[in-house]
Amino acid sequence: MYFVRSILGILLLTVSLNLTGAPNAASIVRHRSNLCLPPWCPFFFLQDKTMGDSKALDDKYNIEAAEVLANEAQHLPITEAAPIYEQLLTLFPTAAKYWKQYVEAHMAVNNDDATKQIFSRCLLNCLQIPLWRCYIRFIKMANESKGLEGQEETRKAFDFMLNYVGADIASGPIWMEYITFLKSLPALSTQEESQRMTAVRKVYQKAIVTPTHHIEQLWRDYENFENSVSRQLAKGLLSEYQPKFNSARAVYRERKKYVDEIDWNMLAVPPSGSYKEEVQWMAWKRLLAFEKGNPQRIDSASSNKRIIFTYEQCLMYLYHYPDIWYDYATWHAKSGSVDTAVKLFQRALKALPDSEMLRYAYAELEESRGAIQSAKKIYESLLGDDVNTTTLAHIQFIRFLRRTEGVEAARKYFLDARKSPNCTYHVYVAYAMMAFCLDKDREIAHNVFEAGLKRFMHEPLYILEYADFLTRLNDDRNIRALFERALSSLPPEESVEVWKRFAQFEQTYGDLASMLKVEQRRKEALSRTGEEGASALEGSLQDVVSRYSFMDLWPCSSKDLDHLARQEWLAKNMDKKVEKLALPNGPGSVDKDYAGLISNSTVSAKVVNPDVSKMVIYDPRQKSETLPSTTSSGVPAAYSNLSNPAAAIVGGGMTNAFDEILKATPPALVAFLASLPVVEGPTPDVDVVLSICLQSDIPAGQTGKLGTSAVQLSGGPVPTTSVLSGSSKSHPMPGGAPFKTTRDRQAGKRKDLDRQEDDETATVQSQPLPRDVFRIRQIQKSRGGTTTKARGVTTSQTGSASYGSALSGDLSGSTG
Secondary structure, eight states: OHHHHHHHHHHHHHHHHHHSSSOOHHHHHHHHHHHTOOTTHHHHHHHHSSHHHHHHHHHHHHHHHHHHHHHHTTTSSSHHHHHHHHHHHOOOTOOOOHHHHHHHHHHTTTOHHHHHHHHHGGGGGGHHHHHHHHHHHHHHHHHHHHHHHHHHHHHHHHHHHHHHHHHHTHHHHEEEEEEEHHSSSOOOOOOHHHHHHHHHHHHHHHHHTTTTTTTTHHHHHHHHHHHHHHHHHHHHHHHHOOOOOOOOHHHHHHHHHHTTTTTOOOOOOOOOOOOHHHHHHHHHHHHHHHHTTOOOOOOHHHHHHHHHHHHHHHHHSSTTTTHHHHHHHHHHTTTTTTHHHHHHHHHHHHHHHTTTTHHHHHHHHHHHHOHHHHHHHHHHHOOOOTTTTOOHHHHHHHHHHHHOHHHHHHHHHHHTTTTTTTHHHHHHHHHHHHHHHHOEEEEEEEHHHHHHHHTTTTOOOHHHHHHHHHHHOOHHHHHHHHHHHHHSSSSSGGGHHHHHHHHHHHHHHHOOOHHHHHHHHHHHHHTTTSSSSGGGGGHHHHHHHHTTTTBBSSSOOHHHHHHHHHHHHHHTTTTTTHHOOOTTTOOOGGOOOHEEEETTTTTTTTTOOOOOOOOOOOOOTTTTTOOOOOOOTTSOOOGGGGOHHOOOOOOOHHHHHHHHHHHSSSHHHHHHHHTSSOSSSSOOOHHHHHHHHSSSSOOOOOOGSSSSSSOOBBBBBBHHHHHHOOTTEOOOOOGOOOOEEEEHHHHHHHHHHHHHHHTTTGGGGGGGOOOHHHHHHHHHHHOOOOOEEEETTEOOOOSSOOOOTTTTOOOOOOOO
């Protein structure tokens, strides 16, 4: 009956989860408890059945799910909890807290055989103090009634434990517990008492030189112990160990800084690139570097023991990191323990069986110490079955055979490998170059390339590798024949690099006629693949630069190169310009101010138009989906028909938003933006920008609240706020939306709201003039002519002006 209920529970859970979508840990555990699912129906089985492959793979190491399952297992009988623990520990074999829960569940029901088996599986791989204290507690309970024999077994267990985890910074309680145990041993004679005191003294002397959290407490206990035995003897012993204790205490303080950065509750999961994982990786690296520096200046054997302990602890948390396994193994190899390094690589491959990097590193170690057969087995494991063998595995095995067994073994395997369905052109190139460079056999290399050409004529990279080989042979006739054969079979869109190499070859080795001929043929072939059409057939100065350059030497300056590159880009996009500026509402809807904006964008031949199709509005105050859509009530009806060309190009979904922004833009601001030229390069020419601004005809507005009229100046329009306050304060952006600095936005946000409430029809000219007297005086000094006063501040303008840096507010430049 229970079995039937379990099957029905699984079916109901699967149906419910399929209806509700991908489950999380809490939902599955809730369904499990509600439906009384058996323990042999694990959580991860349900995940695999209800989630997609990628989702199931991601959730295989789901920390939240593991914690929920572990908590659930604690409240179940051991017979039901055991399968859950086994599955958890299959995924997290170094999770000491799960091992501890598992073994404590068996200890609670006095299942000594299962407890011993679990300890034998986990102790040496989980060097964590709580787990080991659980072990010593079990040993003491098991030997409590065995008398002297049990005491001896317990003492050996303490020594075994301290040998593995005695260097832990949290091992102080273990040292104290061992000392207490030794003091509690009965002594029936003076000799036994002396032996007991000697054993206690040795443990104390080891504990006080170990950097732990309880080192100072241990030192005080040691002082009391020695003084209780013999004050005269204590003085000499304490003076001898005082410097060692001081050194250990100083190292403890330094070590604690590194240990505090480590998350000791972290579960070992494959690296996902998260910030937390990177922080933990760096914390462990710093601790390992600290221990390798031997800060306590102890003997090398003791220092190496601490380094090994730190690596083993690190692997509990970075179990899936191949670089940690590699560092650990190579450190052993450099220290002279090659056999230990081999065992570590074997452990690493059990932990990470899919890591090709570790397999190659392991094979390299075996080959370096002369174990050729062992290395060969590793390479053969990389080859696997013929279906899943990678091209790189073929190449590396050929090289290995060439190094260890000679030319014939490598050639024999190459002949077999080329029959593999996974064999690519890389295998042909690798073997041909090996035969040419190592065996000095150019004929075999040439034959291999020719054999590969019949199979990989469609691979441009193979053609280029073959051409490089023929270039080394100085076989110009066959090189030209190779290029001609390849270009006749390759489609034009895949032949770009081959044509480029052909042209370079003729530039280096051909005469002028052949060089120009190949260049023309290249243009004719590639013109059919691009959008340039007939314009691509025309010669340019760029071709001359390409023909007469060598390595990093150019027949022109870097400035000329930039200029030529800009001209080439302009030439390619010359016909696209009208399309980019086409308005979605038709030409009849273009306002005269907006027409001025378009016409001014083509005033100067030097201006480089930006590729507006890749430009987006940046406004940190709001997201793109929350762009303002309200219009000002005072905007003339003519602006309702305007559309932003950039918005039309970026995408139809953004057109309406930019249209709304343009509708809300005051006419004076539109006129001001229309007078601005298109920027040439990343930095505008300040002189050109200011000259066009001064010569433009910006309509004058009322000053409104100032109570004084803004008089139209003879040399041009009234300067707007953005002009007087420096061009660094506001930059035109696509769609007419100015970009302001953070300080200006914060200061002006409240003013804009108040001004909109007071008078929604106010224009840019109705805003108060800037109060920066220093900048206005700079403008006054640079001008000499008619002046206009507003709010007691004098401004002037003539037909010429001299300006300096726009960023500093000190304007420089001249207009005639």
